[in-house]
Amino acid sequence: MSRQVVSALTARFADAIVATHDRFGDDTVILKREALLAALRFLKEDPALAFDMPIDVCGVDYQAYVPARPHAERFEVVYHLRSTTKNHRVRLRVPVPESDPVVDSSVSVWRGTAWFERETFDMFGIRFQGHPDLRRILTYDEFEGHPLRKDYPVRGYQPRLEMPRLKGDELPWRKQPDEEA
Amino acid sequence: MPARDLHTEMMTLNMGPSHPAMHGTVRMKLTLDGETVVHCDPEVGYLHRGFEKMCENRTWPQCLPYTDRLNYSSPLINNVGFVLALEKLLGAKSTPRADFIRVIISELSRITDHFTAIAAGALELGGFTPMIWGVEARDHLYNLVEDLTGARLTVNYTRVGGVKHDLPVDFEAHWREYRDKILKLHHDIDVVLTKNGVFLDRNEGVGCISRADAIEHGFTGVVLRSTGEPYDVRRAHPYLVYDQLDWTVPVGTKGDNLDRYLCRMEEILQSISIIDQCLARLPQGPFLSSEWASALPDKEYVYHTIEGMIAHFEMIMKGIEVPPGEAYGYVEGGNGELGFYLVADGRGGPYRCHVRPPCFALMQGLHLMVEGGMLADIIPTFDSINMIGGEIDR
Numbered sequence: 340m341s342r343q344v345v346s347a348l349t350a351r352f353a354d355a356i357v358a359t360h361d362r363f364g365d366d367t368v369i370l371k372r373e374a375l376l377a378a379l380r381f382l383k384e385d386p387a388l389a390f391d392m393p394i395d396v397c398g399v400d401y402q403a404y405v406p407a408r409p410h411a412e413r414f415e416v417v418y419h420l421r422s423t424t425k426n427h428r429v430r431l432r433v434p435v436p437e438s439d440p441v442v443d444s445s446v447s448v449w450r451g452t453a454w455f456e457r458e459t460f461d462m463f464g465i466r467f468q469g470h471p472d473l474r475r476i477l478t479y480d481e482f483e484g485h486p487l488r489k490d491y492p493v494r495g496y497q498p499r500l501e502m503p504r505l506k507g508d509e510l511p512w513r514k515q516p517d518e519e520a
Numbered sequence: 521m522p523a524r525d526l527h528t529e530m531m532t533l534n535m536g537p538s539h540p541a542m543h544g545t546v547r548m549k550l551t552l553d554g555e556t557v558v559h560c561d562p563e564v565g566y567l568h569r570g571f572e573k574m575c576e577n578r579t580w581p582q583c584l585p586y587t588d589r590l591n592y593s594s595p596l597i598n599n600v601g602f603v604l605a606l607e608k609l610l611g612a613k614s615t616p617r618a619d620f621i622r623v624i625i626s627e628l629s630r631i632t633d634h635f636t637a638i639a640a641g642a643l644e645l646g647g648f649t650p651m652i653w654g655v656e657a658r659d660h661l662y663n664l665v666e667d668l669t670g671a672r673l674t675v676n677y678t679r680v681g682g683v684k685h686d687l688p689v690d691f692e693a694h695w696r697e698y699r700d701k702i703l704k705l706h707h708d709i710d711v712v713l714t715k716n717g718v719f720l721d722r723n724e725g726v727g728c729i730s731r732a733d734a735i736e737h738g739f740t741g742v743v744l745r746s747t748g749e750p751y752d753v754r755r756a757h758p759y760l761v762y763d764q765l766d767w768t769v770p771v772g773t774k775g776d777n778l779d780r781y782l783c784r785m786e787e788i789l790q791s792i793s794i795i796d797q798c799l800a801r802l803p804q805g806p807f808l809s810s811e812w813a814s815a816l817p818d819k820e821y822v823y824h825t826i827e828g829m830i831a832h833f834e835m836i837m838k839g840i841e842v843p844p845g846e847a848y849g850y851v852e853g854g855n856g857e858l859g860f861y862l863v864a865d866g867r868g869g870p871y872r873c874h875v876r877p878p879c880f881a882l883m884q885g886l887h888l889m890v891e892g893g894m895l896a897d898i899i900p901t902f903d904s905i906n907m908i909g910g911e912i913d914r
Contacts, residue, residue, distance in 0.1 A: 363608050363847045393738045395848075395859060395876040404865050406844040417861065419848055419876070423735055423749060426756055430848065451737035454884040462572075477565040477913055486573055493577050 342366065344388055344429045352378055357434065358409040367430045369409055375433050376443040382420060382429065383448055390429065394419040396445070396455035398463035402437075402489040413437040414465055418445070418452075435465055444470035462487035530558060533895075537566050541644050541899045544909035546883075548898070555895050560887040564880075564912050571914035575873040579839025580606060583873065585676045590875060591911040592673060593636045594629035594854040596665070599678040604759060605849025605860035606680055610842050612814050617805045618682035619760045620798045625677060626760075626851070627791040627798075628665060631702070632658045633854030633906070634742075634784040634791075641781065641903035642713060645722050650709045657705040660698040667694060679816065680840060681809030692799050699792060706788055714785070723777035727889040727901030730775065737885035740878050741856025742783045743905055747775035753852035765797050777904040814840050839868025855879050855906055877911040 345359050345366050355374030360367050370378055382390040399415045401408060412434035421428045435442055444467035445452045456467045457476040464485040467473055475482060481500055484491050533550045536542035545566035551559035571590065575583040587602045588595040600622050607614065614622070639654025662672045667688050669675040677684050688694075713719050729739075731747040744751055752769045754762040770786035772779025809815050812831040821828025842864040850859035856878030863872035882905045889905075890898050 362845055363611075365846075365848055367846075392735050394857065395738075395861065395874075397861060397874040397876075399863060399872045399874075404863075404871060406865055417874075419859070419861070423751060449736050449738075451739075451881060451884065454880060455738075458880075475565075477568040479565070486570060487576075491573075493573065 344382075344427060347385065347388060348378060348382070348429075351381055365430055366428065367432060369432045369434065372433045372435060372442050375431075376445065376448070378431065379418070379445050379448045382431075387425075389422045389424050390420040391449075392421045392423050393445070393449040393452045393455070394421050394428070396452050396459055398459040398465055398487070400463060400487065400489045410434040414440055414463060416442055416459060416465060440465045441468055442466075443468050444473075446470055461485070464488065528553065535898070537563075541902065543640070543902070543907055546907065546909065550895070550898075552895060557890050557893055557895055557898065560890050560898070562883050562886055564883055564909075567909040567913035569914065571875065572873050575870050577869070579868040580680070580842065580870065581835065581839060583870065584678070585674065588674045588676055589910050590877065590914065591633070591854055591858070591879075591908045593906075593908055594633040595673060595675050596625040596629040596669075596677060597633075597851060597853045597858065599675065600626050600760075601849065601851040601853065601858045602860055603678040603680055604851060605847060605862050606840075606842070608849045609845055609847040609862050609864055610680065610814055610840065612681055612811065613809065614680075614682045615806050615809055616803045617686075618807050618809075620802045621683050621687060621807060622678065623760050623762065623765070624687075624795050624798045625665075625668070625683075627794045628661055630791045630852075630854055631788050632661050632665075634788050635661075637854075637903070637906035638709065638713075638781065638784055640906075641900060642709075642719070644899050644903055645719060647713065647716075647719065650712050653705045653709050653712075657702045660701055664691070664694055664698055667691065679808060681811055681815035682807050684808075686807045687802075695795065695799065699796075702788075702792070706785070710785060714782070720778065722897070722900050723781060723904075725774070725776050725778075726893065726897045727777045727904060728775050729885065729889050733885065733888055734775065737888070738881035739856070739885060740881065741853070742780050742787070743775075743882055744856065745769065746772035746779035746783050748773055753850055753857050757850070759851060761798070762794075764801075765794055767794050767797075777900050780904040841866065841868060850876070853878055853911075855882065855908065855911075858911075875911075875914055877908075877914065879905070879907045879912040883907055883912060 345368055348368050349356055352374050355371040357369040382388050397417050402413050414435040416433045416435055418431040433442055444456055456470055459465055460473055461475040461477055462485055531552045533552055534547060535550055536547040537545040547563040549561040550557055571586055574586060587598040590598045635654045635658045639651040643651035666672050669677045729747060731749050734744050734747045748771055750769050750771045755769050767790045770783045772783055816835055817828040817831045822832045844864055844866045846863045848859055848861045850857050858878055859876030861874040862870055865871040889901050
């Protein structure tokens with residue numbers, strides 16, 4: 340059914356396609372990141388494709404992946420999209436190099452990818468250019484590192500945070516920060 | 521007094537993370553103009569436990585108990601969703617009997633999920649009695665789940681190729697007994713809430729979202745269907761045996777809290793009908809496949825044959841060897857499309873396991889439903905999307 344999606348993308352962005360496959364019935368296109376935003380816009384706006392529903396955006400860190408993969412980059416951002424009118428789906432994978440982990444944000448195409456991109460940023464440190472509000476979402480702002488990267492330890496520890504001192508917190512029996520020093 | 525004389529400075533208010541109506545731990549940073557919500561920034565993540573990182577360092581069978589803890593209102597659906605995604609990646613098939621059992625347990629979980637949502641929603645609007653009824657109905661089903669799995673919440677029931685064990689002998693009799701009680705409680709809740717003036721005032725026309733906005737924000741499940749978009753994974757991309765059963769997808773028209781409540785009430789009845797049909801057509805046969813590469817062998821073989829014992833040992837120590845590849849498996853969870861994006865590298869466990877929680881998209885669009893409304897309307901709107909912390913934070 341939706342082999343049509345892959346062929347439409349291949350026809351339009353022939354230079355940017357790295358590989359395609361449809362294993363297990365999931366139509367997949369691996370795309371260079373330069374063409375990402377144009378491809379997403381095309382998928383949404385082309386009346387025969389009409390991908391109006393962003394299902395999911397996530398990252399993958401291929402650092403420790405031994406089997407062959409079609410590109411050499413460490414990270415990938417994976418988009419799952421669905422069309423409510425055509426009832427078809429597609430998966431877009433975008434390789435992202437470790438030295439420059441930046442991709443264009445898709446929030447200008449669908450507002451609904453904003454939180455998924457924040458999560459990908461939080462977990463992998465991939466920055467989304469043009470995202471209106473790129474903050475951490477599942478961990479806290481002071482968190483060091485990105486937990487789903489393969490080089491983040493399974494039992495990673497985070498430094499202890501000083502509790503912020505508030506006005507009225509200055510009780511006489513409590514040590515003040517400058518006294519401790 | 522003319523309006524210009526009023527004090528109109530905006531106020532910032534933190535709602536949560538410890539707030540009785542915030543369903544666990546969620547914080548909403550609100551900007552208020554008087555009692556009107558001008559801006560709402562929901563903050564999730566207080567329950568982050570690193571589900572994905574944990575799974576990536578375990579074997580496939582060891583991931584299953586963790587999925588119980590995602591949406592703890594409907595743990596059985598999470599089990600089914602994870603196993604279906606894994607079977608897709610593995611190219612494995614479950615037995616026909618197991619397919620029916622999986623549909624039955626999914627629908628049991630859907631009923632408990634919807635009853636929980638309705639009960640909590642009623643409670644937070646002051647309806648203590650419907651809350652007790654909803655929890656009582658859920659408790660009947662938990663008894664049934666306990667008979668089936670040995671646990672009420674942390675069920676860990678499905679396996680690759682089938683389910684852990686067969687339905688108990690008296691399952692159908694117990695179901696019929698509880699079914700009547702649940703229908704009675706459903707009717708009681710319907711009588712008390714659906715035409716209740718206070719309930720209608722708080723829900724009708726409150727928390728509206730348009731169909732286009734809902735689609736663009738990736739909404740699924742009841743919240744999307746309340747806007748009129750009839751997307752249900754069970755109907756749009758049928759899995760298991762849903763295409764052989766007779767049921768309907770209730771949709772709303774306005775996308776407000778009342779529509780979501782009505783959709784949930786109707787879906788409970790549809791789920792009960794699905795379970796009845798499945799029990800009537802439940803085929804005989806094995807409940808677990810005999811592929812020892814992906815399913816634990818029967819204890820008869822483990823204790824009495826060396827091949828069976830080796831297969832058991834390999835499965836427990838090394839997990840299931842899944843050929844390298846990627847797959848996205850999705851089911852209709854209690855709140856919408858629950859997806860698992862799995863990447864395998866040939867080891868016994870996942871290389872990457874990503875969950876697409878339905879609530880995540882719903883929470884992202886919550887601000888559209890509450891901005892411009894009153895502060896007090898956040899409570900029923902937030903209830904009606906039925907946010908589950910375990911699923912959204914993972």
